Amino acid sequence: MRELLSYLHEPELVARFQRRCGLFLVRDPHHGPQRKREHAADEPRAQRNGRWDHQDKNSNYEIQQNGCAVNFEVRNRFLHVLFLVSAALGHEVFYITCLPFIHWSLDTFLCRRLVNMWTVVMYVGQVMKDVLKLPRPTSPPVVKLEPRVDAEYGLPSTHAMDATAISFTVLLSAPSRIQFQFEWGLLIAVTLSSLVCLSRLYTGMHSVLDVLSGVLISALILSSTYPYWESIDRFQLSSSFSPLLGVFLPLLLSYSYPQLDHYSTTRGDTTTILGASGGCWVGYWVDHQLGGPLHPLGEKIPARLPPLTLNSVFRGGARSLLGIVALLGTRQLVKTLSLKALFSCYSVEKSDPNARRRREIEVPYKFVTYMAVGLVNSILVNRGFVLLGLL
Template identity: 90%
Template structure:
């Protein structure tokens, strides 16, 4: 078993997958860091942070240097980069709210709850186990921002599995659709995200497999209690207190590392957004329940795809994203200004935002506000504008 785990964690296994997909590390020192054409192939450069400790490359504070690579299959390159983007903040701040605005607030609430649990478990496991990501060479790394983080498990794989199958398990009671097609879409999307983590060189095969298995375990163990969690979240008088203080406590008690990593900030972002949505859905229920975009008859039929429905959906998405991004920017600016003043920190200090006493509260408050606006105000604004 140890030999198998070691084999699945080998960087060379990832590098072989990348080469089969047409992604090659350029070892010729005469290749510059600029993008250029060479024999019909495209050469790119990537920045990779790493640190050498006792002869071994491990995650550490960012030390940026160029590592050129060559792309020989443009289709797979674009496909896997788009798939990898499904696990980034831009996707979460657009896709999850879109489900609330244009499909079903019930599904969005379930998704946010399960997404938060699997992401928190995954992030904490990374910083407790401290297993490094694949090394370069032989691996090409396409996402240098997260290279200072540890590798196992892949939270992209965990989130993709959780989101896809939470929708698949929850949607039949809310929306009329063919389950077999839903299963095919769930498997396809989660598989693409998992493979993208190998293609981008950010995870080993072991990281990805563990992410999928851990997420499946969390889903299967919590599934019998989803209805009870829904009732508590919407009806209990203790629900808003739990929704605020538990995520805040988990943010402050996040494991400390001997170097700065983005995992604490990312985890606090997730917990803050989840806390805002949790409180927002409770308050929305007290005000008379969420406004259902598909009508009151459940399970609802998906509306026909017409020019009018596309226009209204696009308008809702545009206005909703503007509202969330505006909230994010406003609360972020005000909270940072207050915290810098409280702790007598200069705005020009590049490391100020990395201090726990500043990073945790500003991230938490900012994204809690985003969660509240998403779950309470946006749909009501659509009603006033005649878009819902």
Template identity: 75%
Template sequence: MLELLVYLHGSELVARFQRRCGLFPVHDAHHSTPVHADEPRARLKGSWSHQDKNSNYEYKENGCGCSRPQYEVRNRLLHVLFLLSAGLGHEIFYITCLPCIHWSLDPFLCRRLVNMWTVVMYVGQVMKDVLKLPRPLSTHVVKLETRVDAEYGLPSTHAMAATAISFTVLLSAPSRIQFQFEVGLLIALTLSSLVCLSRLYTGMHSVLDVICGVLISALILFLTYPYWETIDRFQLTSRVSPVAALTLLLFLSYTYPELEHYSTTRGDTTTILGAGAGCSVGYWVNEQLGQTFEPLGVLPVPLPTLTADALARGSARFFVGVVALLGTRQVVKTLSLKVLYSWYRVGRNDESARRRREIEVPYKFVTYTAVGLVNSILVNRVFILLGLL
């Protein structure tokens, strides 16, 4: 059993998958070079930084930039498909596409989704920093993402989020919207599978990371599913709900496990917890005001007909909503950093200050709590004023 786990966690499987999909390191593109799963990560004095142009990487040593291509793409279709699939687990997707479920489909589904996404991502991020298992180490594995390479690997939170989002919507939607369950199941399986495979293609996770991510997410869904209705009632009707959401999630942000080196996991986790807190408070406020923006008619309601007018209104809602969220994010982030820098007497040009717990946690939590509040409370009311609902 242990040998199997070591094999699944090795870099060789990842490298083989990349080659099968047409992704080759430049030095390996025209030569058959054996892959060593146990090859240690090179410890370089320089640093790697991503170059968007031509999808290459640039190596900088001692202040001198000497760029050279690091990989060759032989299957452009799969390359684009997996990069787009990987993007489904990044912030740009969470802050743009997920809120559309609230704006254009059903706030009930968005609330369920945000709740499960918050729980699953917190568990996954903490497990990474407790288990401390490395990402693929072989120098023959092409790394297409560098921002999170300093993080630990197991479990894959992309796989966890994709599984949680797809199947939370699938399990919650039948009571709200009329659709063919088999079609929904096929879509959920397809989307979650693409995201999982994209983590292998980008070289960021081993097969074991991905399998564990899916299984852990499925276990959380299985254990919590019987209590979803109870959680809904407490979240929407209890007087202590907003206080509990803010204090608990802020406490979890501050008590996130410390590492010997800086990693983006604490900041990303605080972002998720802040967004979850803001949305939770916002849904409670809407319930108290008696304006929840849920579909009209007897549930489950038919799926909206996709007409030219509906498409135009949906596009307008998307544009207005995204501008509102990104604007809120930028304004609150700037103001909160100014206040914290002044409070702790830190220079504004000191970029490393953002990595300190006493600055990173409050500024990210406040910023994304505000984003969650705007998403759940204000955006739909703006749509009413503009005649977009």
């Protein structure tokens, strides 16, 4: 078993997958200007006077990693774009657009379930990374396309965890809300989660062991919590203790996040998730007390998906545009005000590049900012759509 785990964690396994998909490392950043060829027999180029000859269909790119320039070659543009788009499904820009879109244009019930499960899965994954402290694949031989998160530890892959959780939470929850063919839903869930998992290998940010562990841990969380989803829904919407839990538990988890001997983005990212989740949790409780959520699909449940018409596309696009503007505006306003207050409280200069990394500043500003985003999304945005005639 140990030999199998060691094999699945090998960087060369990831590098082999990258090369099969047309992604090649063409220079070793640890040896200055001297270029290291990966599988020279497969490399058709020649370096001429220190510059690459571009007279073929392949493309060379350069990224900065640990202060060094790393060159890599893309030989399959389709797979390159496909996996980069798939990897983006696990970043903040996706969460702040896709999850609210489900709330605005599909069903508030599904969005609430998704946010709850996404939060649990991501928190478990982030904490496990910083407790286990298993490194990411090394470069070389791997090409790393996301150097921003290279300081984070690798196991488990939270991209694989959240892709699995989101896809299958929708699949398990949607039949009671929306009329659809389950087989098609299963195919879509498997396809999307698989693409995200494979993208973590292609971008060189996780080993095969990281990805498989992420999928298995997410599946374990889903299967163990599934029998209690209805009970959690009732508590969240009806209990008088629900708002207190929605604020203080995420805040406590943010402040008690494991400390590392170096700065990592995991604490800030986890606080972001917990803050947004806490805002949505409280917001859905308030929304329920005000008379219940406004269902974009109507009150007849399970509902038929509306036909795709020019009018529905326009209204959906208008809702998305206005909603995203509202969330981004809230994010920018609260972030600016909270940072200004914290810098003043702790007598920190705004020009200090490390100020935002301090726990006493990073945790409260991120938590308050994204809690405000969650509150605006779950309470105000749909009501604004009603006033504008878009819902």
